[in-house]
Amino acid sequence: MPDRVIPRPDADFALTHPGARLACRATRAVLAIAAALALSACAVGPDYQRPVQDVGAAYAHAPEGRWIPADTPPRALPADWWTLFDDGVLDDLMDRMPKGNLDLAQAEAQFRQAHAALDSARAGLFPTLGASTSLTRAGQGVSQAGNPATTYGLSATASWEVDLWGRVRRDVEAARAGEQAGAADLDAMRLSLRSTLAQAYFGVRSSQLQDALLARTLDEYARALEMTRNRLAAGVASPADVAAASMQLDQARAQRIRLGWQREQQAHAIAVLLGQTPASFLLSGSAGLPAVPDVPVGVPSALLLRRPDVAGAERRAAQANARIGVAQAAWFPDLTLSAQGGYRAAEFASWIMTPARFWTLGPTLALSLFDGGARAAAVASARAAYDAQAAAYRKTVLDALREVEDALVQSQALVEEQAARDRALAAARETLRQITNQYRAGLVDYLSVVQAQTSALSAEQTALDVRAQRLTATTQLIAALGGAYSAGDVSTN
Structure with a gap:
């Protein structure tokens, strides 16, 4: 006689109970229908198109071979563009800056927030699962029939909002664009900080050269004052000559004092950029200014991909466009599939037995019939937000073009100015030599x-200023061109 198979109630209930079989069939049917609807549904709202902005075919102040020979193939800025200046101290500062700069740390944290928002939005594409257990004791009145009763419960729940109209997908699209905008903002912050660091460094080096010039000038003025006093004692100079020499020496001293505290403030700015206290920072290396490098300019259309702030503004326009679809999806019903199952019993020993089992399953279709115009207002607000972001993107593009043109015209003008300043310096030195000889011969007064x-010192200082201004203008041009950024890059540094 074959062995008798005794089915376990807790395992085979779903196969033997008619209600359970019906529930299983209903579950499969609902899931199949929901999956088909989700796959065939299209996301409501406008599909994104980049806002159109005319950028022109070429820059009005392009170098036209002045910096780059006409037969030279197009070049791109290197990722470490500051190495174009060939200054080891500057390279070291640039390497140290990302590790300690607090503005950059803040921007990185904000980027992580945008990435977390994307993960949160993606979670809406998946079902939600939960579990709970409970122990309750309840009673009524004071009679024997109202004695308190204990109930033990264990249940699991599952729910899934079917994305029929693309609300969740548009939400993910908006979050993804927000994350990309955050990455562009991080790159823009990094570029701005590096540009600021380079300009502050060139300012300190220029100030050091100015200080060395004033130190030499003070020695010359001190010797001139001594010579004038000796000539006064010999009866060949007047007290007015001594007073003029003394005044000139004190004025040069005052210039050096002012230059000193200004240089210290620039060094303090570098310290903060590196994340250090000003008292702990010391700029190493000898004073000097590097040569001005050549900078590949390119064409205006490339600026749309090379400027991180332009890329960020464009991504925010895409984010605002996706939110229009999120707002429009509120006009359509929400379909939610939910299921719950578990055990509930009055005794712990029979807590998970078949008679204590319960389950529920069913879809929910919800639609707001009247909301006083809230949904229409939300759609209008989303469209207005997109229009604002599209205008902000176009304005950012125009500002970027202006900054490049400004840097180009300044850089080219400074090349011509430096040549003129060098000629003026040579003439001032020759004039000083001749006037000094005439004074010693008694032909002119002091x-x-x-x-x-004074003219010679001013010419020397101006020539140094122009050299530093050329380096600053070149740094600003590199920043205006976007450094080595590309809109397809993923920010990782």
Whole structure:
């Protein structure tokens, strides 16, 4: 006689109970229908198109071979564009800056927030599962029939909102664009900080050269004052000559004092960029200015992909466009599939037995019939937000073009100015030499010497300023061009 198979109630209930079989069939049917609807549904709302902005075919102040020979193939800026200046101290500062800069740390944290928002939006594409257990004791009145009763419960729940109209997908699209905008913002912050660091560094180096010039000038003025006093004692100079020489020496001293505290403030700015206290920072290396490098400019259309702030503004326009679809999806019903199952019993021993089992299953279709115009207002607000972001994108493009043109015209003008300043410096030095010889010969008074010395010092200082301004303008041009950024890059540094 074959062995008798005794089915386990808790395992085979779903196969033997008619209600359970019906529930299983209903579950499969609902899931199949929901999956088909979700796959065939299209997302409501407008599909994104980049806002159109005319950028022109070429820059009005392009170098036209002045910096780059006409037969040279197009070049791109290197990722470490500051190495174009060939300054080891600057390279070291650039390497140290990302590790300690607090503005960059803040921007990185904001990017992580945008990435987390994308993960949160993606979670809406998946079902939600939950479990709970409970122990309750309840009673009524004071009679024997109202004695308190204990109930033990264990249940699991599952729910899934079917994305029929693309609300969740548009939400994910908006979050993804927000994350990309956050990455562009991080790159823009990094570029701005590096540009600021380079300009501050060139400012300190220029100030050091100015200080060395003033130190030499003070020595010359001190010797001139001593010579004038000796000439006064010999009866060949007047007290007015001594007063003029003394005034000139004190004025140069005052210039050096002012230059000193300004240089210290620039060094403090570098320290903060590196994340250090000003008292702990010391700029190493000898004073000097690097040569001005050539910068590949390219064409205006490339600026749309090379500027991180332009890329960020474009991604925010895409984010605002996706939110229009999110707002429009509120006009359509929401389909939610939910299921619950578990055990409930009055005794712990029979807690998970078949008689204590319960389950529920069913779809829910919800639609707001009247909301006082809230949904229409939300759609209008989303469209207005997109229009604002599209205008902001176009304005960002125009500002980027203006910054490039400004840097180009300034850089080219400074090349011509430096040549003129060098000629003026040579003439001032020659004038000073001749006036000094005439004074020693008794042909002119000392006031003429003071004027010639003042002119020569001013010419020296201006020539140094122009050299530093050329480096600053080149740094600003590199930043205006977007550094080595590309809109397809993923920010990782």
